[in-house]
Amino acid sequence: xxxxxxIISAVFVNNILLSQFLGVCPFLGVSNKVSTAAGMSGxxxxxxxxxxxxxxxxxxxxxxxxxxxxxxxxxxxxxxASLVQMVEIIMxxxxxxxxxxxxxxxxxxxxxxxxxxxxxxxxxxxxxxxxDPHMLNMAQAVVFAIANALGFGxxxxxxxxxxxxxxLANVPKEFKGTPIALITAxxxxxxxxxxxxxx
Amino acid sequence: MSxxxxxxxxxxxxxxxxxxxxxxxxxxxxxxxxxNGLGMGLATTFVLIMSNIVISSIAGLIPSKVRIPSYIVVxxxxxxxxxxxxxxxxxxxxxxxxxxxxxxxxxxIVLGRAEAFASKNNITxxxxxxxxxxxxxxxxxxxxGAVRELLxxxxxxxxxxxxxxxxxxxxxxxxAFIALGYLLVLFNKLKxxxx
Numbered sequence: 590x591x592x593x594x595x596i597i598s599a600v601f602v603n604n605i606l607l608s609q610f611l612g613v614c615p616f617l618g619v620s621n622k623v624s625t626a627a628g629m630s631g632x633x634x635x636x637x638x639x640x641x642x643x644x645x646x647x648x649x650x651x652x653x654x655x656x657x658x659x660x661x662x663x664x665x666x667x668x669x670a671s672l673v674q675m676v677e678i679i680m681x682x683x684x685x686x687x688x689x690x691x692x693x694x695x696x697x698x699x700x701x702x703x704x705x706x707x708x709x710x711x712x713x714x715x716x717x718x719x720x721d722p723h724m725l726n727m728a729q730a731v732v733f734a735i736a737n738a739l740g741f742g743x744x745x746x747x748x749x750x751x752x753x754x755x756x757l758a759n760v761p762k763e764f765k766g767t768p769i770a771l772i773t774a775x776x777x778x779x780x781x782x783x784x785x786x787x788x
Numbered sequence: 789m790s791x792x793x794x795x796x797x798x799x800x801x802x803x804x805x806x807x808x809x810x811x812x813x814x815x816x817x818x819x820x821x822x823x824n825g826l827g828m829g830l831a832t833t834f835v836l837i838m839s840n841i842v843i844s845s846i847a848g849l850i851p852s853k854v855r856i857p858s859y860i861v862v863x864x865x866x867x868x869x870x871x872x873x874x875x876x877x878x879x880x881x882x883x884x885x886x887x888x889x890x891x892x893x894x895x896x897i898v899l900g901r902a903e904a905f906a907s908k909n910n911i912t913x914x915x916x917x918x919x920x921x922x923x924x925x926x927x928x929x930x931x932x933g934a935v936r937e938l939l940x941x942x943x944x945x946x947x948x949x950x951x952x953x954x955x956x957x958x959x960x961x962x963x964a965f966i967a968l969g970y971l972l973v974l975f976n977k978l979k980x981x982x983x
Contacts, residue, residue, distance in 0.1 A: 771965045
């Protein structure tokens with residue numbers, strides 16, 4: 590039950606892109622085609638799950654026991670950057686097909702604030718899934734990360750579909766490109782607000 | 789290029805928000821009011837100036853293969869300093885901006901200036917470039933924050949201008965996208981009229 594609540598909350602109610610504004614750069618940058626949006630979402634899901642697991646372990650078994658929580662930002666970003674690099678190397682060796690599909694997105698993910706954002710959120714915020722406010726345990730943290738990545742993917746793919754149609758639409762000169770994309774994203778965010786209060 | 793134009797360039801011609809579309813996450817996430825926008829802008833400006841200065845002075849010593857991770861560590865160090873300073877002196881603002889303060893590390897503007905400008909230019913020019921781009925970013929955030937505050941809660945910089953509630957949607961997430969979209973239209977319109 591708890592896990593279902595986490596997933597519904599992260600995918601629909603508190604969608605990471607449309608209500609928390611994390612990962613807006615790739616949202617605007619690589620959402621011109623549905624296929625690229627899907628590729629980016631796949632890569633983000635993978636990296637976000639692994640990164641959250643590693644940073645969770647670091648926070649509770651290294652930073653807190655040593656009393657150096659203030660090093661959180663520095664440690665997390667270094668871990669994520671090297672993790673992305675490592676995933677790229679392993680993927681190239683083990684599954685060239687997957688690398689072909691996701692490879693070009695991997696370097697972009699280091700500066701995707703959604704990954705660092707979720708890693709910091711799970712170790713710093715109390716959640717109220719199923720009862721009193723509490724910190725997430727390890728399994729919940731990983732589910733939370735994957736659910737957020739799925740929410741990211743859902744918003745990306747919906748938005749890419751809309752933008753593909755927008756290409757053909759006749760919009761005023763000043764609205765062309767990013768402005769109309771932002772306004773469309775606003776309307777999409779309005780639609781997602783309908784889920785508020787669901788959890 | 790003259791010293792003055794280094795500063796003005798970041799404000800108008802290469803404005804990070806209205807021209808380059810960089811750093812969109814804090815732009816949308818923190819501008820619920822003009823004060824929050826201003827605070828976030830100044831925080832980013834601090835990191836931008838300091839990291840530009842340090843990176844331009846050590847750029848010659850870093851092998852080019854590991855330059856991006858090295859820049860990220862320098863930036864992360866200044867973000868940590870900023871976090872500690874804000875926790876001590878402006879706890880209220882630190883609380884409101886929340887997650888977006890540590891996320892300055894992954895702000896594309898900061899790393900972008902380090903790579904594109906600071907690593908190739910001298911310390912003075914890099915510092916001026918940091919000031920210019922930082923002010924441009926702050927200006928954009930404050931304008932967007934002011935528009936959202938005005939429409940969303942009928943006040944400006946916390947001062948109530950009109951009695952009543954305003955349109956709540958502009959304080960919430962969808963309003964951020966829509967307000968920035970229309971501001972960009974306005975900016976484009978002004979730009980074509982001038983040139």
